[in-house]
Amino acid sequence: TQSTRPQRLLGAVQKNATRGQPHSVLKAIDQFCTHTEWAMNVGDEKGCILDSVVSEVNPATVLELGTYCGYSTVRIASLLPPHAKLITLEFNPDFAAIARQVIAWAGLEDKVQLVEGASGDWIPKMKEQFGITTFDFVFLDHWKDRYLPDTKLMEECGLLRKGTVLLADNVICPGTPDYLEYIRNSPRYKSQYFKSHLEYTKVEDGLEKSVFQG
Ligand SMILES: Nc1ncnc2c1ncn2CCOCCNC(=O)c1cc(-c2ccc(F)cc2)cc(O)c1O
């Protein structure tokens, strides 16, 4: 039977990366996606911007919306302080199964809780299910038409505090126009655009960093 792209990506990690070394996992995925097969990981160019924002925030609690194969999960978790927790939501069970193995190969399973399901269903349950009061950092990388409703949902559920940083991938390609319009015009956020490129291509894309003002 035919393998899937995530299965082939996991194979490249198991073949070329060293267990317990997150940077080697990222390098193996980036090489696979550059030379063999494109995949929708945040990639190394936008990944460096992600790294700098995560390092600046130094978050104790992180929410990632959209795990895919776990590339950005590994990238973020490798920068977290010892007792920090990263909750990542993935809708597609096949993607989640691959991501669990990629995260384990990097040796980061103790910092990561991968939850299978839709963001809209899980965001309202975060406090009761995981004992979260508020998130310090949120990485939005799931369905592009869910960025806005889920941001409003996080506000309503009291999951954001003064200073919480939202970082949104793909605000140009594929694009999240309604989210950008809202977040850039809302007095409740201070936003900044980081111009970059769509992973592994020369197409323009970028990340939008938004700080919740409370
Ligand atoms: N927990 C949850 N709740 C709801 N929905 C959820 C979920 N978990 C997952 N999903 C479903 C969506 O997951 C994948 C979302 N990501 C993308 O679609 C994406 C696409 C491109 C792209 C593709 C083709 C091009 F030509 C150009 C660009 C690039 C990217 O960087 C992307 O991130």
Ligand SMILES: [Mg+2]
């Ligand atoms: Mg993305």
